[in-house]
Amino acid sequence: MTMPAQPSLRKPAMRRRAFLRSQMRNIAPFVTLIALVAFFWVASPSFATMDNVANILTQISVAGIMAVGLTFVILCAEIDLSFAAIANAAGIVVAYFTTQASYVNVHNIPLPGGVAIVLAILASAVLGLVNAFGLTVIGLPSFIMTLAMMQIAAGICALLVRGQIVYAVPDLVKELGAGSIGGVPWIVIVLAAFLLVGHIVLTYTRFGRYVYMVGGNREAAEYSGVNVNRVLAAVLVISAVCAGVAGMLGVAHFGSAQQNEFDGYLLDAIAAVVVGGTSLFGGRGGIGNTIIGLFVLGVLNNGLDHVQIDSFLKILIRGLILLAALIINVYAQNLRSGSVQEAD
Amino acid sequence: MVVGDASGAGPQPLLSVRRLKVFHGKFEAVHGVDMDVGEGEIVSIIGANGAGKSSLMKAIIGQVDRVEGDIRFDGQSLAGRATADIVAGGIALIPEGRRLFPSLSVEENLALGWEVGRKGEITLDDVFELFPILRERRRQKARELSGGQQQMVAVGRAMLSNPRLLLCDEISLGLAPTIINDIYKVIPSIRERGIGIIVVDQDIGRSLAVADRFYCMLEGDFSLTGRPRETDRDTVMKHYFGL
Numbered sequence: 001m002t003m004p005a006q007p008s009l010r011k012p013a014m015r016r017r018a019f020l021r022s023q024m025r026n027i028a029p030f031v032t033l034i035a036l037v038a039f040f041w042v043a044s045p046s047f048a049t050m051d052n053v054a055n056i057l058t059q060i061s062v063a064g065i066m067a068v069g070l071t072f073v074i075l076c077a078e079i080d081l082s083f084a085a086i087a088n089a090a091g092i093v094v095a096y097f098t099t100q101a102s103y104v105n106v107h108n109i110p111l112p113g114g115v116a117i118v119l120a121i122l123a124s125a126v127l128g129l130v131n132a133f134g135l136t137v138i139g140l141p142s143f144i145m146t147l148a149m150m151q152i153a154a155g156i157c158a159l160l161v162r163g164q165i166v167y168a169v170p171d172l173v174k175e176l177g178a179g180s181i182g183g184v185p186w187i188v189i190v191l192a193a194f195l196l197v198g199h200i201v202l203t204y205t206r207f208g209r210y211v212y213m214v215g216g217n218r219e220a221a222e223y224s225g226v227n228v229n230r231v232l233a234a235v236l237v238i239s240a241v242c243a244g245v246a247g248m249l250g251v252a253h254f255g256s257a258q259q260n261e262f263d264g265y266l267l268d269a270i271a272a273v274v275v276g277g278t279s280l281f282g283g284r285g286g287i288g289n290t291i292i293g294l295f296v297l298g299v300l301n302n303g304l305d306h307v308q309i310d311s312f313l314k315i316l317i318r319g320l321i322l323l324a325a326l327i328i329n330v331y332a333q334n335l336r337s338g339s340v341q342e343a344d
Numbered sequence: 345m346v347v348g349d350a351s352g353a354g355p356q357p358l359l360s361v362r363r364l365k366v367f368h369g370k371f372e373a374v375h376g377v378d379m380d381v382g383e384g385e386i387v388s389i390i391g392a393n394g395a396g397k398s399s400l401m402k403a404i405i406g407q408v409d410r411v412e413g414d415i416r417f418d419g420q421s422l423a424g425r426a427t428a429d430i431v432a433g434g435i436a437l438i439p440e441g442r443r444l445f446p447s448l449s450v451e452e453n454l455a456l457g458w459e460v461g462r463k464g465e466i467t468l469d470d471v472f473e474l475f476p477i478l479r480e481r482r483r484q485k486a487r488e489l490s491g492g493q494q495q496m497v498a499v500g501r502a503m504l505s506n507p508r509l510l511l512c513d514e515i516s517l518g519l520a521p522t523i524i525n526d527i528y529k530v531i532p533s534i535r536e537r538g539i540g541i542i543v544v545d546q547d548i549g550r551s552l553a554v555a556d557r558f559y560c561m562l563e564g565d566f567s568l569t570g571r572p573r574e575t576d577r578d579t580v581m582k583h584y585f586g587l
């Protein structure tokens with residue numbers, strides 16, 4: 001009763017090649033990572049030290065926590081451009097509700113630390129809900145809705161701090177963002193926890209499966225009765241809340257909260273997810289890919305500081321390497337659909 | 345035109361469609377049709393390409409831009425209800441082109457039916473009994489299955505949502521005749537559970553053979569309705585092509 005196998009898949013060698021092609025999305029980022037590590041290892045004696053490994057881990061933490069939430073969004077074939085601004089807003093909100101030193105010229109409202117934290121997380125969740133409303137109820141493309149939200153969140157930041165810089169955050173946030181236990185920075189542990197929970201949710205829960213379904217074949221998901229809008233709303237809120245946590249810890253990590261503090265993380269987190277091999281077209285990839293992507297980005301950013309290159313040239317090199325990784329991402333998608341018949 | 349006693353669905357049909365118009369944007373694909381499906385009844389809808397068969401199926405499951413008229417399921421209006429809600433209420437669609445999730449396993453594809461549907465007695469084992477090959481392939485990715493096996497998964501998924509009404513849109517499209525037989529063989533056993541079934545198929549002979557009643561669709565209207573055994577082939581073909 002089986003249909004004849006595709007002729008091209010009959011020979012084992014061909015089958016292996018087809019398998020490799022279909023795994024391109026996972027292999028390419030890994031090869032990129034190994035190549036980068038090898039290069040910097042040779043190019044700089046200070047790169048491959050335990051201290052520097054710890055550095056890299058710490059450096060990717062803030063972007064990494066954001067990237068966990070973003071992975072959910074991109075798996076659904078949507079995009080969130082607002083998470084860095086939402087992180088900024090959450091960081092500023094938590095500081096706004098914390099007692100600041102007398103020389104800080106911000107009219108803030110000091111509250112107990114726990115309350116400030118809850119308010120900051122709530123604020124990011126609400127901003128995520130507004131994104132979700134725009135996407136699922138009004139029907140705006142996520143690209144447009146979150147672009148507007150980027151501006152809205154920036155506006156909230158601006159209104160709260162009015163060009164000033166605030167420093168104090170609740171003790172818990174301070175400890176998690178800047179403290180360490182047994183030599184391991186708490187922020188790295190928080191990142192690991194987020195990655196782990198993200199992976200478990202995506203791999204082992206019904207909701208996680210729906211995320212892949214909505215991204216892999218949205219029409220099919222709709223026809224079969226999956227509440228697609230609810231899944232889309234959830235991923236946008238997840239992204240916003242991850243960003244909120246990253247923003248709070250980031251403020252503690254850097255020691256201050258100010259306007260536009262996390263703008264650079266917008267590109268970093270998106271790049272980490274995509275470079276890692278999660279498909280921009282949705283439905284493929286996951287936290288494992290994001291981890292590799294984070295390391296590629298972390299090694300690249302960190303390694304370039306260890307070699308003697310014109311610092312302006314570094315920016316260009318970074319851009320070119322990211323471009324190459326993006327091309328591989330899209331190319332892997334084409335390989336897939338070209339080599340194996342998809343059932344949609 | 346009506347041939348013979350075409351009112352078969354009983355006084356309180358499972359599905360009753362009245363003056364239904366279906367729109368894609370501004371385009372009116374279905375122009376005000378009436379249709380009934382009873383419990384345990386198999387109804388065939390035939391019609392040329394573009395006649396509006398899929399539009400009608402999509403309208404029932406709540407997946408078109410706009411409808412006018414009335415769709416009642418078990419006496420309840422489906423107006424304004426979301427697809428997820430309609431499926432949970434007991435209607436399942438096997439959409440044109442199968443629409444599986446290629447990177448998920450057979451089992452995961454099937455499980456979806458169970459999760460989104462009405463809770464009922466049909467289990468994974470029932471599906472594996474009807475399509476034994478799926479039991480062997482349960483851990484394989486859907487994209488690695490043949491077209492026929494994929495269609496079996498699509499049928500199985502719909503059954504697992506324990507529908508009271510099952511909509512089958514072109515379940516034999518692009519499949520080899522022996523596999524079409526395998527799939528059509530399960531339809532009567534589904535009906536025996538009291539499930540109403542709508543079969544849409546290009547294969548007129550096969551779909552009429554399995555049906556209690558049929559509707560022939562021509563450019564958005566029903567041009568003929570009746571019972572297959574009381575209708576001669578020429579009449580059907582005339583109304584099929586609008587001659």
Ligand SMILES: Nc1ncnc2c1ncn2[C@@H]1O[C@H](COP(=O)(O)OP(=O)(O)OP(=O)(O)O)[C@@H](O)[C@H]1O
Nearest residue numbers: 368369371373391392393394395396397398399400
């Ligand atoms: N999404 C859509 N947007 C615009 N027009 C559509 C859309 N879907 C269908 N139509 C139009 O509606 C009409 C009916 O299409 P439908 O798919 O219902 O036909 P069908 O009877 O299922 O045909 P087939 O046998 O080819 O599947 C066609 O003229 C088609 O062009």
Ligand SMILES: [Mg+2]
Nearest residue numbers: 397398399440
């Ligand atoms: Mg059709």
